[in-house]
Structures are given as structure tokens and as C-alpha cells.
Amino acid sequence: MGADTKIKICGLTTQKAVAAVNKIKADMAGLVFFPRSPRNVSISDACALAGGLASSVQSVALMVDPLDHELDEIIGGVAPNMLQLHGAETPERVAQIKARTGLPVMKAMRVAGAKDLAKARQFEKVADWLLFDAKPPKSLANALPGGNGLVFDWTLLAGFECACPWMLSGGLDVANVAEAIRISGARAVDVSSGVESEPGLKDPDRIRAFAAAARSRGPRAGMRDVVKGSRA
DSSP states (O other), X not given: OGGGOEEEEEOXXXXXXXXXXXXXXXXXXXXXXXXXXXXXXXXXXXXXXXXXXXXXXXXXXXXXXXXXHHHHHHHHXXXXXXXXXXXXXXXXXXXXXHHHHOOOEEEEEEESSHHHHHHHTTTTTTOSEEEEEEOOOTTSTTOOSSOSOOOOOGGGGTTOOOSSOEEEOSXXXXXXXXXXXXXXXXXXXXXXXXXXXXXXXXXXXXXXXXXXXXXXXXXXXXXXXXXXXXXX
8 A cells, every 4th residue: 555556537628637637647547527516527627638638638528327238339439448437337337347358447326335335346346446435424415426525434345355446536635645544454455535626626736645644644745746746
């Protein structure tokens, strides 16, 4: 863990964010195709953003229960390296999408308790990655499928092993990512709202600080980077 922690920055909307992702040498960058999200991008904008990513950064197209024609349009227009499914897709649908597109698939799972991890077992042999995000409470009106800035009990993932790699998401930021990694044992982390100055707008200093904290397993290094960035 620490320096070898994989990092995914999700919900890019500007070339400034792309440059920040390249600078920290992130492993993956997410592009959101979901109209209700403040991070939603058009196919043409997504194509430009993906085109600006370094070759070492995998572009990930995030969709929610996509229809076949939507898959075809996004893949044809953007050519992402990976798909992220953030809806109610079944294992059978995941397999269909992989067969149709020929792309690796990350399946997002919403977690509130141990039974949600048990459900994830249904996907471990068909998905290439699992992503564990917080399940919004029913009291939260108009909750998004992801990017709500909510955390869940990280101890649920302690010692969790499955047939495919997994990633921790949900309310992560520079202040808590090191602790989240320590408790959960995550080897990969995903952040969206936790590195934003406002919904949908990524902050390069926060991206840099998050990466430093995740890789050092200590938020102090990350906070120093924020200070340095603000003075630059």
C-alpha cells in the first residue's frame, strides 16, 4: 500500500483537471455520462478530455444502466479504455456488455452493510473490477448513483478478497483517504466530489493533495501540497 496505491479521479469536466490528473500520474480518470450529475459531459467534450489524458492514464466511461445504442454511441465517440457501470445492472447484463464492447468493466456496488458485500460476490467472476461506494440512505432525496460524498463503514472491507481487484470510493478526501486505506486494506481508491471546489469542478491542488495523502498513507503530506499549491 502507500506508494503503490492505484488512484482514480472521477468526473473530469475541464482540461485543467486533465492536466492535474496527468501531473499526479493517476491510474484512471472517469468521464460521467449521466444527465442528472453535475459532472455529466457530452460525447464531444468527453472525447476532447480523453484525448488530453496521458497514455498511462486509463479513461473510464461511467454509465448508469446503459442501453445498447448508448454504449455504441459513447464507445464510438470517445473510445474509452474501460466502462464503469453504476446502476442496477445484473451479472448477466455485465457479461452482455463485455461481450458487446470487448472492453473491461468495473461494476460499482453500493454498500451499507455486510449483505451488500455478499451481493458483490455475484459479480466477481464477470467484472474486471469492483468499486465499493456508499449506499445513500432513503431519506436522501434526489441522491445520485455515485458522487454523493458519503462514506460507509470501511471495516466491512477489512480482509475482503475476491476474484477480481476492487476499489474503495465514497466520500474520500485528503483528510480521510489514508485512514480509509489503513482500515479497509484498499489497494485502489476513487475520488470525485472530494477533490472539487464546487460540484463538477475539480481543483488541481486538491487532486495533488489527495494523491500525496493516498500514496503516503498520511494526510499531512497532502495538506502541505495544498499549501504549496495555493502559494504557487
